[in-house]
Amino acid sequence: MPSALPDGEPVPTDGSLPGSALAGIGSRQFGVYLHVPFCRVRCGYCDFNTYTLTELGVPGVSSYADAALSELDLADRVLRAGDETAPVTTIFVGGGTPTMLAADDLVRMVEGVRDRFGLAPDAEVTTEANPDTVTPEVARTLAAGGFTRISLGMQSAVPHVLATLDRTHDPANVERAVAYARDAGLQVSLDLIYGTPGESLQDWRRSLDTVVALAPDHVSAYALVVEQGTKLAAQVRRGVVPMPADDDAALKYELADEVLGAAGYGWYEISNWAARADARCRHNESYWRGDDWWGIGPGAHSHVGGVRWWNVKHPTAYAGRLADGVSPGGGREVLTQEQRYDETVLLGVRLVDGLPLDSLAPQGRTAMAGLIADGLAEPAAAVRPIDRRVVLTLRGRLLADTVVRRLLGF
Structure with missing residues (x-):
């Protein structure tokens, strides 16, 4: 099950922010995160706020973009109470599997951001994607609609590792998805996970070599964390699979840094490497710098001027609140x-x-x-x-x- 939200004070029903948070907002970097909480299946290691079609049904997916646009209207009203906002510099569509939505819906949400806040001329606009969901048509629609970057959930090049993670994509489709994205003019990032139970150092080396051969603009590599409440945690508890070892993760991180560094990728954050300075994920850099961002969607987190808040988790409750003209915020904290x-x-x-x-x-x-x-x-x-x-x-x-x-x- 998805992890629990933190405790916090209530969010005002109109979503309003303290004047201290809004002061000087136009002088700060501002990004938008769009959460798409849908997946075809839930991977055994994942505790993100995601839901399958079996849990929600197709109508919940088809109407989702409209709910997201309603929250963008709320964000526009709240932020206009302060100084004029700067144009949005980064948009990141994450999930879940954003490409469970039609590409036209993803573009519609980006257009919603542009219409309300404006986009900086060099704005970075990213979507995550499952490799199996990327077609030439999808890539072209995204690029024509303002996306500049696609982040593919590759995780591993080794079938038995993908099976342990409950990943359903065909490894061969990663290469195809990279080619489709490049042909459309999109930058490409590949996401990897290391430390999966049963993954050998040779398996990990195979994944790294595959990534280098595909020559993406950006690579993320994260150590697997066994989160409580997930299927994988239950398997570890029952002894079905072994708990990943810290030493194993360290060896694999060192190998990643060696292989990626030799191929010309420079680390710029502990788990991220870029082929060039302009290939870094600027949206994630804004999180690490503590900039302002508004998170759209169920369970999404936001931060503006030292105030952090998070939305209710379930898509039905989220959409219902917005339909009633009420903020979907589930709690917030004013940081000291x-x-x-x-x-x-x-x-x-x-x-x-x-x-x-x-x-x-x-x-x-x-x-x-x-x-x-x-x-x-x-x-x-x-x-x-x-x-x-x-x-x-x-x-x-x-x-x-x-x-x-x-x-x-x-």
């Missing part, structure tokens, strides 16, 4: 300065650009000597005459949680 600082350290340290040393509290600056001595932080970046920064070494990336705790004085 201490929370915002902690998140800046937690997220910023994951980036190749690192964190300015001058932005750290005294205990963080004091911790730097030990981090360098332990091989977790790059000494050259920390001691240069100007713009001194905390930048992780490869070992530091593997132990990023430890680095964060030490910088925060825990």
Whole structure:
């Protein structure tokens, strides 16, 4: 089952935000996340807020774009209460499987963002997709409708690994989907998962070699996390499959960095590599920087000016609230300065650009000597005459949680 939402204070029925959150909004980067909570089947490892057609029925899918456009109307009303917003710089359509919707509906939602807020001339517009759902027609429709990028859920090139993950796509369709996207003029990202039970180091190497041969613009590689409440967690608990080992994940991360680095991909965030600086996922970078974004859809999270909120999870409840003229927000929190600082350290340290040393509290600056001595932080970046920064070494990336705790004085 999808993970539970956090606790929080109630969201006003009109969705309004405190004046402090809206102040200066036009001077900050602003992105939009569009959540499409539908999948043909639910993968055994997934705890995202997704639903199958069996659970919701076809009408819930066919009318979904209209509900999303209604929330965009709400966002427009709420944000117009503050300073004028800047044009949207990034849109990311995630899921679920966004391409469960017709490509025309995905385009309609992007047009909804453009009509209400405007799009920056160089806006990045991404959709995730299952490789089996991408056809030449879909790719052309997306590109003509303003999409610039497609992120394909490849996960692995090895059939038995895909089977353990309950992934249903044909591995051969990844190559076809990449070709269709390129022919349409879209940038391509490939998403991988490592550490699946039963995946050998040779299996992982095969997936990496396949990715390099496909030459995408961007690669994401995430260690499998066994989330409580998922089918995979139940299989581990019953002894059907073994729990992934930390050492195995570390070896596979090191191999990913080696293979992708040798192929010309530079890491810019712990789990992400890009062929060029302009191929980085700018939408995700905005999350890591703590910029503003509005999350559209059931269970979607938003952040504007230090206020974070999340929508009710079920698509029926979500659509019902909007139909009644009520915000779908299920809860929110106004972040304290201490929370915002902690998140800046937690997220910023994951980036190749690192964190300015001058932005750290005294205990963080004091911790730097030990981090360098332990091989977790790059000494050259920390001691240069100007713009001194905390930048992780490869070992530091593997132990990023430890680095964060030490910088925060825990």
